Amino acid sequence: MCGRYALPDEDSIGEYWAINRSFCRGWFKPRFNIPPTAQVPIIVKAEGQLYLRSARWGLIPSWWTKDTPPSTTFNARSEDAAQKPTWRDSFRSRRCLMPARGWYEWKAGEQVEGGVGRPAKQPYFISCPEAKVIAFAGLWSTWERPGAEPVVSCAVLTKAAAPSISFVHDRMPVVLKPEQYDAWLDSASTPSDVSGLIDGAREDLAGYSVSPRVNNVRNDGPELIEKAPA
Secondary structure, three states, X not given: OOOEEEEOOHHHHHHHOOEEOOOOOOOOOOEEEEOOOOEXXXXXXXXXXXXXXXXXXXXXOOOOXXXXXXXXXXXXXXXXXXXXXHHHHHHXXXXXXXXXXXXXXXXXEEEEEOXXXXXXXXXXXEEOOOOOOEEEEEEEEEEOOOOOOOEEEEEEEEEEOOOOOOOOOOEEEOEOOHHXXXXXXXXXXXXXXXXXXXXXXXXOOEEEEOOHHHHOOOOOOHHHHOOOOO
């Protein structure tokens, strides 16, 4: 599960990948509390180059016919993605990377003082302590409607949580290793190749409790990823 995450700044992403930023140079800034349906950067590969694009976090399949987008397509279970209609076309040929610093998760049953005299859910920030930038394994799609601008959208693939963070939640995003990026973006990778990348994704992750201010999506800022006082 991944319902909120933190985004690096554009320069950090540019330093990490050799990216053609012609689609969205200068359009985004570091953010620390991104919710579903927000516009986020994704990395795609075309004609041998990497491109940074803007996408709606919440995938809209290309065949979608309703006037409003689906409401719960920001996470895709990796175990089902190759078969389910919502995901399978993107899983086969439209895979992307979603740059991140880390993400938030809430531990079931754990509460903290919310600051207004009421208990609040306790959030945790989960990241790779050794990495300034990480990449979620993502899927993307383009939704085209007559008389309307195309909508590029994306979803985060999820899997069972790594042992080091399973105390917080039993699911997590698929966080790829740097050496897996090329194969993930390669449309020639077979379903077996893709499944192997998911199974072999990184697990060097750690989590710690942070301020319940994360619970309000209107709050943003680097203080949200700081460790909460003991």
